Structures are given as C-alpha cells and as structure tokens.
Amino acid sequence: MDSKLKELMNTVVENDYCIGCGVCAALNGSPLKMSLKEEGRYKPYLADNYQQDEMDVNPLTACPFSNSSKNETEIGKKEFGDINNTHFNEYTGFYLKNYAGYVKEGDFRKQGSSGGMGNWISAQLLENNLVDGIIHVKSSNENSLLFEYQISYNIDDLSSGAKSKYYPIEMSKVIQLVKQNEGRYALIGIPCFIKSIRLLAEQDEIVSERIKYFIGLVCGHLKSDMFAKSIGWELGVEPKDLNSIDFRKKLMDKSANQYGVEVTGNKEGKESTYSSPTKELYTTNWGHGLFKYKACxxxxxxxxxxxxxxxGDAWLPEYSNDSMGTNVITVRNPEIQKIIEKNIDKIHMEEISAEKVYQSQAGGFRHRREGLAYRLYLKDINKEWRPQKRVEASNKLSTKRKRIYEKRMLLSQESFKAYKAAEKEMDFKVFMNYMDPYIKEYNNMVAPSLATRVTRKFKREINKLFKN
Ligand SMILES: Cc1cc2nc3c(=O)[nH]c(=O)nc-3n(C[C@H](O)[C@H](O)[C@H](O)COP(=O)(O)OP(=O)(O)OC[C@H]3O[C@@H](n4cnc5c(N)ncnc54)[C@H](O)[C@@H]3O)c2cc1C
Incomplete structure (x- = not known):
C-alpha cells in the first residue's frame, strides 16, 4: 500500500477520527472503498486484491483530520484573506457580512429547514448560469440507504432535496461523477466535508476547475444512521421498515427551535406516517450528543x-419565535454577496454582527473550543494519538465543566452500545433502560442550580411588572 495511505489508515482511521467523507477513497489509484459499518457510520476499507500503487495525490494532506493537512484558518486565508473589506473573527473565520434572514419568494422557506437560504442561494447559482449542477444530499435510490450525495441540475430537482439530513453521508461516488462529467458545480456540505474538498482541490486540477462554489452548513455534529432509526423505532417503525424521515418538520404553533420529525415506514403490511415534536422523543436532544461521530x-x-x-439556524430569541424559521448567514465570497444585494427584494435580510452569529451557536462553540481543549488534554495525558487542532490542549476549566464534557463523551459512546443491545433484543425499551442512568446523571449535572432558578424567576416577575 502507498506509505502515506498506510499512515492515514494507522492514525486517523485506526483511532476512529475518520468522519467518513470519502475523499481518500476517491483519489486516483486509491485502493480504498467506503462502507457503512455496523455502528451506522461510513469508514474506508481496503478493497479486495487492491493495487500497491503510489498515488498521485497525497491522501494525508487531503484528509480533514490528519496531522499533515492545512487547518481551516490557513485555507480560509488563502481563499478569502486578500478580498477587499474582508474581516476575521476566530469563530466565524473570514467574512464580508453576516445576516439573519429568510427567503420571501417561492416555497424555499416553507420547504427548508430554517429560512430556506441554503437552497435559494443554490438556485441563484443555477438560474444565473454560474453552475450546471448542485452537489447536495437527497433521498437515496438505494434500498439500504435513506440519503446520499447526488447532483441536481434544475430547480425542481434541487427543491426535492431541501432540508437537513442528520444522517451519514460520504462523497467518494459523487467526486468520481464530477471527475467523469465535465461541468461547473456547487457543493453543499458540513464544515469538514467542505474542508476536505478544498484540500483535494489544491492537488486535483479537475476538482479545482469544476467545483466552483462551496455552500457550508453550520454544524453541531454528524449522526450515525442509528439516529434516524431510533426516531422511527420510538415512533413504532422498526429500523428495517423505515422508508423515509423528515428531521425538520416545522410546527406552526411552536417556536422554530421546537420543530418536529416525521417518519414513514411499513407497519403491519402497510406504509404509515408518524410524527412527533422532537422534544417528546428520547434521542433528539442535541446536547446529549447520542450517536455522534467521534471525529466531531x-x-x-x-x-x-x-x-x-x-x-445555519438563527437560534436567537428575537428570531426563534417565528416558527417558519430564520437563517444565520455568513458571506465570504463577493460573488455571493452580489447575488444577495441584487435580489434583496426577494429575501428578508438583517445585517448582524459576528458576535450575534457567535451567540446563535454559543453552545456549539463552547463545546468545540473550551470542551475540545479539555478533550485534547485528556488524549495527551494518556499519550494517545489525536489530530492537531487550532485549539490548544488545556485543563484550565472548572471541575463542573470538565465533568460535563466527560459525561457528554460517555453519553455518545454508550448510545452505540445501547442501540446494539436493543437491536439484539429487538426492543427499543432496552435502549432507553440502558441509557436512562447516564441521561439522568447528565441532566442533573447541567440543570441550573436553585439559586440560578430563583434569580431567573425573580427577573421574569420584575419584567412582567414593568410590562404591565
Ligand atoms: C449534520 C448537520 C448538523 C447541523 N448542525 C447545526 C447546528 O448545530 N446549528 C445550526 O444552526 N445549524 C446546523 N445545521 C444546519 C441546519 O440544520 C440547516 O441545514 C441550515 O440552517 C440550512 O437551512 P435552510 O433552510 O437554509 O436549508 P435548505 O434550503 O433546506 O437547504 C439545505 C440544503 O442542504 C443540503 N443538505 C442537507 N443535509 C446535508 C448534509 N448532511 N450534507 C450536505 N448537504 C446537506 C440539502 O440537500 C439542501 O440542498 C446542521 C446541518 C447538518 C446537516
């Protein structure tokens, strides 16, 4: 095997830091293939009778989690650092402008997870003939999969792939498609997937020429397919019978962050649909991080x-009340900025500060900066291999925060074991019984103290008094 590929397998893949993006399997001469492993996450594996060739692209420098690839700030600086009026913020990266907003024209907002801006920007790129196709995640044509990366060449096809897919995906097949089919494309993806294609494009001329735009999705973490299956199971559809899922069903009488889910599956010989607010389901609290990839x-x-x-979602009190959903938008490319300005009558846009963007994702940033520093520290004291990050390893945080981050890691690790146990007994209750003690302990730990609750109640009462 190519020595660099061997190193990648022995570090990132062996130690479970692989996000399963599939770039290593898409490289010319790569002997790797992608498969959805038992725990419902994609991983590369060595194909039978693989070739021992040297590869023309260094897989270590194209992998978002290796120690040889550029970090996000380095890539961002190269792409956006020299643009007029560009700013830098350690949380948003480079940016021209930040907005909160939504689409007014057509059904983009209704069909979207938040304000519909993800698909609207993609539609603008198609309509203005800036690209020929949008590479994004849609319902799969394969029986065993619910979603996969595909290419949409017109607005109808694009619309049929709206909304967030909290589901494992990989890009090796779609990258091959791009390489085989001349054209100009835009790619929608979570942060590490966009990073991996940026890294690949630095070494692969065809990819660099053909993928013209990158539309990023704000990301808390990626989920194993057990997330979709567990939702269906709790609603009465056995994992093998789950046909489709809508992870973001808007509930008109609720605030935007209190959305629902809807599943369709076979039950007692016929296809039925079930839905529920996520708040009432066992596995949908994102803070618990169940079925999270370790790489995240x-x-x-x-x-x-x-x-x-x-x-992303504008998770801010001033926008969350609107059940139709509002996006937070960070623009880095002047061409996208122009599209927004030219079409300002078709969308609702309020310029917001980078600080507001931070606030809209404050929990995510705390977990991925302060929490990450502590997780890196734990790896280092145990002398375990781990990827190099922009965050320095540190244990300089309160004992309470350390315990919270430790418990979160445990919750996610145990959720995979609990799901396997439930699968064996063919009973979702086994999953809940297994997880209950972990979840109760965590919930108690993060619950606000009596003093905080009293202060909050006092503030609410004072506010009420002044309003009256
Ligand atoms: C795994 C994951 C985690 C997320 N975590 C957060 C978070 O913590 N905070 C937050 O504010 N937002 C998060 N988001 C983004 C959020 O869920 C919405 O996708 C985003 O606000 C865009 O909404 P929209 O209405 O503009 O999208 P739409 O107009 O519906 O467009 C969404 C587009 O994204 C594509 N797409 C959906 N899922 C994927 C995927 N997995 N990979 C690639 N393309 C995809 C769709 O095919 C569609 O073209 C996450 C998204 C994902 C997929």
Whole structure:
C-alpha cells in the first residue's frame, strides 16, 4: 500500500477520527472503498486484491483530520484573506457580512429547514448560469440507504432535496461523477466535508476547475444512521421498515427551535406516517450528543469557515419565535454577496454582527473550543494519538465543566452500545433502560442550580411588572 495511505489508515482511521467523507477513497489509484459499518457510520476499507500503487495525490494532506493537512484558518486565508473589506473573527473565520434572514419568494422557506437560504442561494447559482449542477444530499435510490450525495441540475430537482439530513453521508461516488462529467458545480456540505474538498482541490486540477462554489452548513455534529432509526423505532417503525424521515418538520404553533420529525415506514403490511415534536422523543436532544461521530468531538469548525457562504439556524430569541424559521448567514465570497444585494427584494435580510452569529451557536462553540481543549488534554495525558487542532490542549476549566464534557463523551459512546443491545433484543425499551442512568446523571449535572432558578424567576416577575 502507498506509505502515506498506510499512515492515514494507522492514525486517523485506526483511532476512529475518520468522519467518513470519502475523499481518500476517491483519489486516483486509491485502493480504498467506503462502507457503512455496523455502528451506522461510513469508514474506508481496503478493497479486495487492491493495487500497491503510489498515488498521485497525497491522501494525508487531503484528509480533514490528519496531522499533515492545512487547518481551516490557513485555507480560509488563502481563499478569502486578500478580498477587499474582508474581516476575521476566530469563530466565524473570514467574512464580508453576516445576516439573519429568510427567503420571501417561492416555497424555499416553507420547504427548508430554517429560512430556506441554503437552497435559494443554490438556485441563484443555477438560474444565473454560474453552475450546471448542485452537489447536495437527497433521498437515496438505494434500498439500504435513506440519503446520499447526488447532483441536481434544475430547480425542481434541487427543491426535492431541501432540508437537513442528520444522517451519514460520504462523497467518494459523487467526486468520481464530477471527475467523469465535465461541468461547473456547487457543493453543499458540513464544515469538514467542505474542508476536505478544498484540500483535494489544491492537488486535483479537475476538482479545482469544476467545483466552483462551496455552500457550508453550520454544524453541531454528524449522526450515525442509528439516529434516524431510533426516531422511527420510538415512533413504532422498526429500523428495517423505515422508508423515509423528515428531521425538520416545522410546527406552526411552536417556536422554530421546537420543530418536529416525521417518519414513514411499513407497519403491519402497510406504509404509515408518524410524527412527533422532537422534544417528546428520547434521542433528539442535541446536547446529549447520542450517536455522534467521534471525529466531531475533535473538530473546531462550527461555521464552515472554508465555505463561500455558510447557512445555519438563527437560534436567537428575537428570531426563534417565528416558527417558519430564520437563517444565520455568513458571506465570504463577493460573488455571493452580489447575488444577495441584487435580489434583496426577494429575501428578508438583517445585517448582524459576528458576535450575534457567535451567540446563535454559543453552545456549539463552547463545546468545540473550551470542551475540545479539555478533550485534547485528556488524549495527551494518556499519550494517545489525536489530530492537531487550532485549539490548544488545556485543563484550565472548572471541575463542573470538565465533568460535563466527560459525561457528554460517555453519553455518545454508550448510545452505540445501547442501540446494539436493543437491536439484539429487538426492543427499543432496552435502549432507553440502558441509557436512562447516564441521561439522568447528565441532566442533573447541567440543570441550573436553585439559586440560578430563583434569580431567573425573580427577573421574569420584575419584567412582567414593568410590562404591565
Ligand atoms: C449534520 C448537520 C448538523 C447541523 N448542525 C447545526 C447546528 O448545530 N446549528 C445550526 O444552526 N445549524 C446546523 N445545521 C444546519 C441546519 O440544520 C440547516 O441545514 C441550515 O440552517 C440550512 O437551512 P435552510 O433552510 O437554509 O436549508 P435548505 O434550503 O433546506 O437547504 C439545505 C440544503 O442542504 C443540503 N443538505 C442537507 N443535509 C446535508 C448534509 N448532511 N450534507 C450536505 N448537504 C446537506 C440539502 O440537500 C439542501 O440542498 C446542521 C446541518 C447538518 C446537516
């Protein structure tokens, strides 16, 4: 095997820091293939009778979690550092402007997870003939998969792939498609996926020429397929019978962050649909981080800093009340900025500060900066291999915060074991019984103290008094 590929397998893959993006398997001459492993996450594996060739692209420098690849700030600086009026913020990366907003025209907002800006920007690129296709995640044509990366060449196809897919995906097949089919493309992806294609593009001329724009999604973490299956299972659809899932069903009488899920599956010989607010389900509290990839615990990019534009949810009190959803948007490429300005009558945009963007994702940033520093520290004292990050290893945080980060890691690790145990007994209750003590302990730990609750109640009462 190519020596660099061997090193990649022995470090990133062996130690479970692989996010399964599939770039290493898409390189010319790569003997790797991607497969969805038992725990419902993609991993590369050595194909049978593989060739012992040297590869023309160094897989170590194209992997987002290796120690030989550039970090997000270095990539961002190269892409956006010299642009007029560009700013830098340690949380958003380089940016021209930040907004909170949504789409007014068509059904983009209705069909989208938040304000519909992700697909609207993609549609603008198609309509203005800036690209021929959008590489994004849509329902899969394969029986065993719910979603996969595909290419949409028109607005109808694009619309059918709206909304967030909290589901394992990989890009090796779609990168091959791009290499085989001349054209100009835009790629939508979570931060580490965009980073990996930026890294690949530095060494692969075809990819560099053809993928013209990158649309990033703000990211908390990626989920194993057990997340979708567990939601269906809790709603009464056995994992093998789950046909589709909508992770972001807007609930019109609720605030935007209290969205629901909807699953369709076969039950008692016929296809039925079930839905529920996520708040009432066992596995959907993102703070618990159930079924999270381990790699996500070692990522410091929340805002897809290497993307031309990033869209996420404006999780801010002033926007969350609107059940239709509002995006937070960070623009880095002047061409995207121009598209927004030219079409300002079709969208609702309020310019916001980088500080506001931070606030909209404050929990995610704390976990991926302060929490990451502590996780790196734990790896270092145990002398274990771990990827190099922009965050320095540190244990300089309160004992309470340390325990919270330790418990979060445990919750995510145990969720995989609990799911396996439930699968064996063919009973979702086994999963809940297994996880209950871990979840209760964690919830008690993060619950606000009596003093905090009393102060909050006091503030609420004072506010009420002044309002009246
Ligand atoms: C794994 C994951 C974690 C996320 N975590 C956060 C978070 O912590 N905070 C936050 O504010 N936002 C997060 N988001 C982003 C958020 O869920 C919305 O996707 C985003 O706000 C865009 O909404 P929209 O209405 O503009 O999207 P739409 O207009 O619906 O467009 C979304 C586009 O993204 C594509 N897409 C969906 N899922 C994927 C995927 N997995 N990979 C590549 N393309 C995809 C769709 O095919 C579609 O083209 C996350 C998204 C994902 C996929």
């Amino acid at each position: 615990e070692f990522c410091d990019d929340v805002l897809a800093e290497t993307a031309d534009v990033t869209v």
